[in-house]
Structure formats: C-alpha cells, structure tokens
Amino acid sequence: xxxxxxxxxxxxxxxxxxxxxxxxxxxxxxxxxxxxxxxxxxxxxxxxxxxxxxxxxxxxxxxxxxxxxxxxxxxxxxxxxxxxxxxxxxxxxxxxxxxxxxxxxxxxxxxxxxxxxxxxxxxxxxx
Amino acid sequence: xxxxxxxxxxxxxxxxxxxxxxxxxxxxxxxxxxxxxxxxxxxxxxxxxxxxxxxxxxxxxxxxxxxxxxxxxxxxxxxxxxxxxxxxxxxxxxxxxxxxxxxxxxxxxxxxxxxxxxxxxxxxxxxxxxxxxxxxxxxxxxxxxxxxxxxxxxxxxxxxxxxxxxxxxxxxxxxxxxxxxxxxxxxxxxxxxxxxxxxxxxxxxxxxxxxxxxxxxxxxxxxxxxxxxxxxxxxxxxxxxxxxxxxxxxxxxxxxxxxxxxxxxxxxxxxxxxxxxxxxxxxxxxxxxxxxxxxxxxxxxxxxxxxxxxxxxxxxxxxxxxxxxxxxxxxxxxxxxxxxxxxxxxxxxxxxxxx
Numbered sequence: 366x367x368x369x370x371x372x373x374x375x376x377x378x379x380x381x382x383x384x385x386x387x388x389x390x391x392x393x394x395x396x397x398x399x400x401x402x403x404x405x406x407x408x409x410x411x412x413x414x415x416x417x418x419x420x421x422x423x424x425x426x427x428x429x430x431x432x433x434x435x436x437x438x439x440x441x442x443x444x445x446x447x448x449x450x451x452x453x454x455x456x457x458x459x460x461x462x463x464x465x466x467x468x469x470x471x472x473x474x475x476x477x478x479x480x481x482x483x484x485x486x487x488x489x490x491x492x
Numbered sequence: 493x494x495x496x497x498x499x500x501x502x503x504x505x506x507x508x509x510x511x512x513x514x515x516x517x518x519x520x521x522x523x524x525x526x527x528x529x530x531x532x533x534x535x536x537x538x539x540x541x542x543x544x545x546x547x548x549x550x551x552x553x554x555x556x557x558x559x560x561x562x563x564x565x566x567x568x569x570x571x572x573x574x575x576x577x578x579x580x581x582x583x584x585x586x587x588x589x590x591x592x593x594x595x596x597x598x599x600x601x602x603x604x605x606x607x608x609x610x611x612x613x614x615x616x617x618x619x620x621x622x623x624x625x626x627x628x629x630x631x632x633x634x635x636x637x638x639x640x641x642x643x644x645x646x647x648x649x650x651x652x653x654x655x656x657x658x659x660x661x662x663x664x665x666x667x668x669x670x671x672x673x674x675x676x677x678x679x680x681x682x683x684x685x686x687x688x689x690x691x692x693x694x695x696x697x698x699x700x701x702x703x704x705x706x707x708x709x710x711x712x713x714x715x716x717x718x719x720x721x722x723x724x725x726x727x728x729x730x731x732x733x734x735x736x737x738x739x740x741x742x743x744x745x746x747x748x749x750x751x752x753x754x755x756x757x758x759x760x761x762x763x764x765x766x767x768x769x770x771x772x773x774x775x776x777x778x779x780x781x782x783x784x785x786x787x788x789x790x791x792x793x794x795x796x797x798x799x800x801x802x803x804x805x806x807x808x809x810x811x812x813x814x815x816x817x818x819x820x821x822x823x824x825x826x827x828x829x830x831x832x833x834x835x836x837x838x839x840x841x842x843x844x845x846x847x
Binding site: 379380382383385386389390393395428430431435436439455456457460461464467468475476477478479480 | 579580582583586592595636637638640641643644645646647648649651652659660664667668671674675757758785
C-alpha cells in the first residue's frame, strides 16, 4: 500500500550515476511516493533548501566539489534545525560516522548503500 | 600510574581537566601551549595526550604532526580538543594521526570515556607499521573510498534486479544494466590505477614501454572515452600533431584518464577542456587546460612539492589521484606540474623526454 501524499527528498550527490541509483530506489518504492530533487554539490544543496519549499529530508553525500557535505549540513541546520539529514558516504571509518553526526546529520549510511536499510532509515524520519 | 599530558592555552579549561583527571588517579603534566607540550611529550612519554587545536604559534595540528615523527611518541594516543565552530577541522587532525576528539564544552563522563577507550585500544598494541603513517594509510583510505563508490551502483542495482525484477519497467532495467556495466568498467580502471601504484611503491617495477605508436591518436582516444562517459564530448578541444612514442599505454592511460576525469568533474557542462601538444627541444609537452573551479592554493602546492608517499605528510583526498599521476610520469623521466589559470580553472603540464 502506498501512503498518501508525496515526500520531497533532496539528494546532494556529485556523481551522476550514484544520484541515479538513489533516484531509482525512491522512484520505485512500494510504500511511498517520493519526489526527488538533485543538488550537485554542497553549495547547491544549501541554496535549494532556502529556495525550494517543503523539503522533507536530505540525503547528503560528504565528499563533493565546491562545498562538502559536512559544511553544507552545518549551513542547512542553521536555518532548518529540524530538517532531517542522512549522510551517505563512502568514507567508512567510525570516526567519519561520528564526525557526520557531530556536524548535525541525523543518521549515517555507508556506501555501498543497502536499499532496504535506506528506505527504513528514511521512514523513521517521516510522519 | 598512567601519565596524561594536557596541552591547552585556555588556562581555566586546563585547570578543570587537570583536576578531574588527577582526582581519577592519573599523573598529570600540563602545557599552556603547543611548543611546551611537544617538549614535555618527548621528555615524559605520556600514555595519553590531550591537545587543543586552536592555539597561538604551535597549534594542535602541529603537535600531532611533530609527535608522530618521534619514535617515542609515534603511537601515543592523542585526543584533540576543539570548539564547536571548528568541527570541519577534525578530519585534518585525524588524518595527521590524532586518535579521537572532544568538542568543547564536554562533560566529565565524555572526557573519561574517551581516555579509557584510548587506553584500552592502545593495550591491544597494534603493529608499528599500522601506527606509523607510511603512506599506506593514505593509499588504503583512498582505495576504500573509490571502490565503495563504484560498488554502490554495481551492488545496489544488481540486488534490485535480482530481488524483484517484476517491479521495474523494461526501460528502468535497461538503465540499471547500462549503469552496472559502466561502473564495472570504471571499477576496472580504478583497479588498474592501484595496481600501477603498487607496482611503483611496493614492487618498485621499472616502467613498461610499448611498441612505437601514434601517441597523439592514443591521447585523443583515451580522453574522448572519458568525455563520452561524462557526457562532455562537445567540450573537448585538441591541438595535437602526429608523434610516435614508446610510452606504455597502460600506465599513461591511467594518467590521462585521471586528469581528464578530474577536469570534467570540477567544471560545468560548456566549460572547455583544451588539450595541447608541443615539442620543446627533446621533450614532448602535453597540457590539459580546464575552465573549472580551480584547485585551492594549498592543493597546488602539495601536488607540485610532492615527491614520496611517506611518514610525515598526509594527503588531501582531492589531490591523491594527481599524486599517483605524478609518480607515474616521474617513472618515465618526465615531470608533472599544475597551476591555476589567471581566469578560471587549472592547467596541468606533463613533460616527457622523446627517445
């Protein structure tokens, strides 16, 4: 059963193909209707949060050109402290995880990303 | 009794931490700045060091960097103390060799937990080779990052196709298969790059040479392949002339691929990549000029000064690929330099002797 209403997700990801992967996961989700918007670096992500209304959640890559995900998270949380941000990154150490959470990310998921884990994680921030 | 050295220029904090820890039964040494801290660390060989990052003259980064060079202090756990606003600096501290960090203000419990964790971990006595940054850590870190990024798509899409193929229309399935294939090829190139690096750094193989081949054609083909993958075929401009060279296609391909991939990644659609070939005396110069966002001056300096992966320095991940390229070019008796253009973007110049 697909739940009512659509959920708007901002995906900050510089690698096109990794964006397509996340977009595909969300597009074909059986439980929710997701609307996906794409930022290609941290700066674009910050701008989109300010310009696009009703974003429900951000999937934030960490290593991106122009502005990285740590910096973008700090900026976004200044204006939107309650907007959930999930860090999604190929950095794999426990330090990176701790750092992502310390800059204000609400959750952290490592690449390669497990589809079901990601959908589960997103679900915990909705409703 | 375990010895703890505290390096902190805010004297109130220094005193507070010192009180808590001496009450817990540690033997405490205190230093009001980084310079004295380094001296005390060498003299007393503490079991743990707590150091603030932001201090005048010698800062916490410098403390970590310096202490990691002395055998006496190379493996002492260092916990960095930092203000909330400086959090983005933490990665740098950890890359230089710090073990953990505390964000001010921290509680007594957080402080003790961090210290106990470090004491326990250090008892496990890791082999010396892991504790010293021999360049191996840089390589492992980057390798893990690049493999994971590629496998994200390969494993992700293939799992989706296996678990519920009926959920996706034919068009989506075609897209997934295409992406899996592309990332597979990409991963293969990444593996080649690290194999070359291992050949150079570990096996110390001498560089391979191919048969005499039309080098200009090889250059154009390699760059166009990358451009096509990045959807940037319209943005490449060549100014080359026919030249036959014996450079190995395998190793040089890694270099050409890495440079052009970076040029596209750090520029927008419409920004051009100009590739020029000039013969200068008995050398062939190849220039890659992009119109992208340019490199921070610190990166330019790090690349141009780079000679070896080694103990004393830790490399920014953004420049790591360039360093591998520089290593490869050097093996052929060539040179590699990078500069930011007066307007936009960077120019990378390779110089190879023509035999």
